[in-house]
Amino acid sequence: MKLANGQNLYDFLIQCSGPWDINNRAEFDFDSKQNQSYFYLQYxxxxxxxxxxxxxxxxxxxxxxxxxLVPNSMAFSTHVLNSKDFLNKHGLKCWND
Structure with a gap:
């Protein structure tokens, strides 16, 4: 899954984020309205x-x-998919920078 800056989500979490959070999760779910399965992701x-x-x-x-990837929250989740400079837009930098 590619982010707006060209990095995939996994690499962003591994290379840019600090220590892994035990609350990170992916859950399989089913949307009965669309008769479709999907994964709910939270990091x-x-x-x-x-x-x-x-x-x-x-x-x-x-x-x-x-x-x-469909964002399920406003602001940061949406910006990582739509704005190449999402870190700068939010006044952020990678953990080890």
């Missing part, structure tokens, strides 16, 4: 604020429908 990347390097934990929530 808590640990990043740093650009201004003062203070840690911040965000919430990424998606439905994976086939090969498509």
């Amino acid at each position: 808590f990347p640990k990043l740093r604020k650009t201004v003062d390097s203070q840690p911040i934990e965000l919430n990424l929530v998606f439905d994976r429908r086939g090969e498509t």
Whole structure:
């Protein structure tokens, strides 16, 4: 699953985020209205604020429908899919930067 900056979601979580959160999860689910199965994905990347390097934990929530990620929350989840500079837009940097 590609993010707007060209990186895939897994690489972003492994290479940019800090320590793995035990609450990260993927759950199989079924949408009876569309008669379709999908995966509910929720991740808590640990990043740093650009201004003062203070840690911040965000919430990424998606439905994976086939090969498509559909954001399930506003702001950050949507921006990682639609804005190449999503980190800058939110005043963030990778954990180890």
